[in-house]
Amino acid sequence: MSRLTFPTRDAMAETAREVYDATAAGRRGTVPANVMVWLRSPEFAARAQKLGEFARYETSLGPRQEIAILVVARHWTAQYEWAMHAAEAARVGIPADVIADLANRRTPRFEQEADRIVYEFSVALVQSHAVPDTTYQAAVAALGEQATVELVGVLGYYTLVAMTLNAFAIEAPSIGIAPLAP
Secondary structure, three states, X not given: OOOXXXXXHHHOXXXXXXXXXXXXXXXXXXXOHHHHHHOOOHHHHHHHHHHHHHHHHOOOOHHHHHHHHHHHHHHHXXXXXXXXXXXXXXXXXXXXXXXXXXXXXXXXXXXXXXXXXXXXXXXXXXXXXXXXXXXHHHHHHHXXXXXXHHHHHHHHHHHHHHHHHHHOXXXXXXXXXXXXXX
């Protein structure tokens, strides 16, 4: 059960309502649970949701960023984040077997080399807090420096999201995605 209740828009303070409206009017078209939590600190919410909009919709990684997001969600066993992004990963063409392997902590087989590199880079940074030189060089060669920087940003942002969702015990939506095992 969630540790917080989410107020209606009308019950929010004006500053929170402004961030809520800006988020809903943005690329997301909705206000996700993590932003609802952050609205307790409207300035934090405003800044974090802007970064999230970039990390979610504007990086040069394209659909493969969902691999990185799922690595983070699996690492943190963030059920809400997993449910939302497993559904999105499937929608953008990440194969079901890759999603299942990530859910079950297995190394997936990737058809595209760049997808494998995103996975290896993400796992290295999330699990060991560092990226080996060979993995870094492979990422820059396959993705370019800009996308490699953005990949680190995606991993960091979705770690913040996962921590928020877990700290406040935000439950996954019922959208037909199986929960992660502990």
